[in-house]
Amino acid sequence: MIWDLEKYHDNTVIIDEYGQAMTYSELAAEGNRIAAVVGGRCLVFSLCQNTIGSVAGYVSFMNADVVPVLLNAHLEWELLHGLLVAYQPKYLWVPESQSEEFSGMEHVYASYGYVLLRTGYEKKYPLYPELGLLLTTSGSTGSPKFVRQSYTNILANAQSIVHYLELDETERPITTLPMNYTYGLSIINSHLLVGATILVTDKGLMQKEFWQFFKEKQATSFGGVPYTYEMLDRIRFFRMDLPSLRTMTQAGGKLIPELHKKFAEYAQEKGKKFVVMYGQCEATARMGYLPADKAVEKCGSMGIAIPGGMFHLTDMDGQVVLEPHVTGELVYEGPNVTLGYAECGEDLIKGDERRGILETGDMAQFDEDGYYYIVGRKKRFLKIYGNRVNLDEIDRMVKGHFEGLDFTSAGVDDHMYLFVTDSGLADGVKAFIVAKTGLNSAAFKTIVVDTIPKNDAGKTLYKELAKYYE
Amino acid sequence: MNNTEKYNQAFMETFELKAEQLPGLEYQAIPAWDSVGHMGLVAALEDVFDIMMDTDDIIDFSSYEKGMEILSKNYNIKF
Numbered sequence: 106m107i108w109d110l111e112k113y114h115d116n117t118v119i120i121d122e123y124g125q126a127m128t129y130s131e132l133a134a135e136g137n138r139i140a141a142v143v144g145g146r147c148l149v150f151s152l153c154q155n156t157i158g159s160v161a162g163y164v165s166f167m168n169a170d171v172v173p174v175l176l177n178a179h180l181e182w183e184l185l186h187g188l189l190v191a192y193q194p195k196y197l198w199v200p201e202s203q204s205e206e207f208s209g210m211e212h213v214y215a216s217y218g219y220v221l222l223r224t225g226y227e228k229k230y231p232l233y234p235e236l237g238l239l240l241t242t243s244g245s246t247g248s249p250k251f252v253r254q255s256y257t258n259i260l261a262n263a264q265s266i267v268h269y270l271e272l273d274e275t276e277r278p279i280t281t282l283p284m285n286y287t288y289g290l291s292i293i294n295s296h297l298l299v300g301a302t303i304l305v306t307d308k309g310l311m312q313k314e315f316w317q318f319f320k321e322k323q324a325t326s327f328g329g330v331p332y333t334y335e336m337l338d339r340i341r342f343f344r345m346d347l348p349s350l351r352t353m354t355q356a357g358g359k360l361i362p363e364l365h366k367k368f369a370e371y372a373q374e375k376g377k378k379f380v381v382m383y384g385q386c387e388a389t390a391r392m393g394y395l396p397a398d399k400a401v402e403k404c405g406s407m408g409i410a411i412p413g414g415m416f417h418l419t420d421m422d423g424q425v426v427l428e429p430h431v432t433g434e435l436v437y438e439g440p441n442v443t444l445g446y447a448e449c450g451e452d453l454i455k456g457d458e459r460r461g462i463l464e465t466g467d468m469a470q471f472d473e474d475g476y477y478y479i480v481g482r483k484k485r486f487l488k489i490y491g492n493r494v495n496l497d498e499i500d501r502m503v504k505g506h507f508e509g510l511d512f513t514s515a516g517v518d519d520h521m522y523l524f525v526t527d528s529g530l531a532d533g534v535k536a537f538i539v540a541k542t543g544l545n546s547a548a549f550k551t552i553v554v555d556t557i558p559k560n561d562a563g564k565t566l567y568k569e570l571a572k573y574y575e
Numbered sequence: 576m577n578n579t580e581k582y583n584q585a586f587m588e589t590f591e592l593k594a595e596q597l598p599g600l601e602y603q604a605i606p607a608w609d610s611v612g613h614m615g616l617v618a619a620l621e622d623v624f625d626i627m628m629d630t631d632d633i634i635d636f637s638s639y640e641k642g643m644e645i646l647s648k649n650y651n652i653k654f
Contacts (some may be wrong), residue, residue, distance in 0.1 A: 311633065312634055315634075340634065545606070547615050
């Protein structure tokens with residue numbers, strides 16, 4: 106059991122924007138009912154929303170040793186179908202409004218707008234005893250690759266977050282990120298440990314209803330990816346009167362230093378905390394944080410390792426970097442480093458493949474005081490609105506779908522450039538990627554080129570493509 | 576171009592739609608009009624009408640029709 110819910114019995118655990126609420130005791134009771142219906146450890150696909158039913162199902166599964174796979178409720182049907190075939194879960198936990206899409210499945214339980222469906226799959230893949238939950242790495246592209254997180258990973262990371270953000274039961278975080286996204290989930294996980302109240306809404310920052318809910322229920326904190334902070338800047342957040350707000354956290358990619366400074370100074374002036382953090386799904390969620398009192402002084406840094414974790418850098422020869430301002434690959438060690446990946450049902454029995462050490466793929470430096478700065482990436486991926494998107498995977502998907510097309514993708518965070526050699530396919534390629542990733546089309550720009558530049562060995566010369574967007 | 580045409584064009588270019596798809600269009604009714612798309616739309620409208628929209632107007636802008644109402648009432652743009 107991850108959370109001792111009875112400890113905070115009368116505290117309100119979740120409130121939604123329609124005024125519906127639930128106490129910790131009620132959530133514990135709901136957990137018992139769900140556990141009784143599910144009848145023991147098995148795999149469940151959970152189609153997530155920021156609603157009471159979605160969160161209550163997740164908490165109940167986790168506390169009953171049932172392994173949930175958290176997916177976005179808006180995941181494209183074809184992608185979802187592929188995942189179902191690959192993993193053969195025993196149940197689905199889905200919004201009532203979507204249950205008709207699964208007509209062949211048996212309806213076995215319903216509560217708070219969610220229904221539990223028995224899939225009828227015969228196959229039952231064995232589950233490693235420590236396996237707690239499965240998450241996608243990017244929340245997009247529908248890759249069957251999941252990150253395997255253990256109970257120890259989840260608890261250790263949540264406790265660390267409670268410690269460095271100094272969370273207690275008076276906190277009221279409001280949801281701004283999907284709960285199937287590792288950062289959004291870490292906010293739920295950590296706050297449930299201290300008896301806090303989670304304000305859930307599917308409404309976004311760009312909607313009046315969000316801010317009404319925020320003010321009415323006195324939200325104390327929210328999290329955001331770089332794009333969230335750009336939006337807040339755009340809607341002139343600094344002019345809003347939000348007395349209940351205590352803490353803003355940022356992760357999911359590097360915020361541009363000008364905005365980091367702006368929010369850090371705003372927080373300092375208003376007596377609030379702005380905490381830049383660093384993490385990955387492969388480390389459960391968090392690895393680093395910049396303490397709020399250093400937000401202005403160390404602007405542009407992602408900080409230091411979280412309590413219980415350690416960072417170091419390794420250079421090209423695999424040697425540990427000892428000098429400040431020297432670039433190396435960032436390596437993290439801690440109890441929150443996840444077990445490894447799964448790509449199909451057979452992988453769910455696998456044990457701990459990382460043994461507490463994660464090579465992050467991010468290139469970094471530290472300064473004289475030991476504060477870390479991300480300076481680049483080892484692998485070809487971009488962060489689009491906080492979602493990691495693997496460019497090689499995009500290339501493979503496009504080439505697989507459009508036979509004979511020479512194609513490659515490149516770009517900078519939040520802006521992906523699609524290089525196609527056939528102008529007639531330009532719109533089709535973009536529409537395909539938008540559909541597959543579920544990301545807003547504003548992130549993608551198509552560029553028609555005569556040929557994709559390659560060297561004699563046939564390797565794409567990405568540097569030559571950079572002139573189109575730098 | 577008159578103001579209605581300018582207004583429509585901002586929608587059409589931001590969301591890749593045709594003029595006949597605009598009436599009745601609401602926030603989140605199409606994948607393109609999410610928070611990211613909304614920011615793009617506001618930027619396009621501010622640009623074409625040379626205005627700076629207030630926070631309350633940006634977050635109140637929940638449909639094609641509501642947007643017209645906000646621009647004509649608070650920014651003196653006649654349609």
